[in-house]
Amino acid sequence: MTKLKRLLMRRKTLIVAFIAATGSFLLGVTLPMNLRANQPLAPIQAQVLAVSHSQEEQPISNINQFSQAIAHRVELSEQALAQLQEIRFQSGVPSQFQGTTIREAKLDSQHKAIALTFDDGPWPTTTTQILDILKENNIKATFFWVGKYLQTYPEIGKQVAQAGHAIGNHTWSHEYIKYNEDGAAREIDRTSSLIEQLTGIQTSMFRPPGGILNNGLAAYAQKKNYAVVMWSADSFDWRSLTESLMDNVMRQANSGGIVLMHDGGGNRSRTVKVLPDVIARLRKEGYIFVTVPELLQMQEQELQHQETAQK
Ligand SMILES: [Zn+2]
Structure with a gap:
């Protein structure tokens, strides 16, 4: 194997690893939303989706904006989860x-x-x-x-x-x-x-x-x-x-x-x-x-x- 070929192989592996890592991170971030798709929380979900759609409309030009978008999404899922928790506990007693x-x-x-x-x-x-x-x-x-x-x-x-x-x-x-x-x-x-x-x-x-x-x-x-x-x-x-x-x-x-x-x-x-x-x-x-x-x-x-x- 030539040096160039080895380098290309390594790069390919790195790219695959990067895609896998990003994918699983995004999955982790968006999974709570997907799970909620089965829950009757239409208003909250619609709200979350509405905001995340407007996020997606703007082109993300650099990595900084990208991580901000992720952070924003995490924040939204956390809010939605907090609301979900509230609903879960609205029928709990001390x-x-x-x-x-x-x-x-x-x-x-x-x-x-x-x-x-x-x-x-x-x-x-x-x-x-x-x-x-x-x-x-x-x-x-x-x-x-x-x-x-x-x-x-x-x-x-x-x-x-x-x-x-x-x-x-x-x-x-x-x-x-x-x-x-x-x-x-x-x-x-x-x-x-x-x-x-x-x-x-x-x-x-x-x-x-x-x-x-x-x-x-x-x-x-x-x-x-x-x-x-x-x-x-x-x-x-x-x-x-x-x-x-x-x-x-x-x-x-x-x-x-x-x-x-x-x-x-x-x-x-x-x-x-x-x-x-x-x-x-x-x-x-x-x-x-x-x-x-x-x-x-x-x-x-x-x-x-x-x-x-x-x-
Ligand atoms: Zn009865």
């Missing part, structure tokens, strides 16, 4: 509540906060009607989903999650029977997997169907570190007329309270009809509306303040 059963948060009276919760969806028509009412009132609520309905109406579920509401697990099939550990695992794990697959949300909230705490489901959920979220104010919206539905909520409403309503599992037109009035009445009494995780965070913060005040 660790002190994991593995426990909660009926309400203990707040001092100066914080008049309440959490609206909706069970048994996603459900056609009524879930989106409730989403509209919540949006008009600028309220974030908490939805406990039934896995088999989420499987049937995934797009409705995605809408709920994208609107920033908190999501909890309400079993796969919503039955009032006894479960051994394997059965409970199937009901709960399968639902949580589908929630994560469709929305990216890893929920740490479980609500047992019918509020039954002794049929194996709640025990499994606690073992898996879910907070078992019950309620302090039952609207009885599944059997009440609109008038008494309102009374049921107002009579039991308190600071730190959790209100039980339904957006799915049957005809929920009464709930839809009365919800704007329920919100207006509670607001008039000075309540602010938060998700269940936010309510628990408020309790945690109050405890921390008390502890620092005592020191």
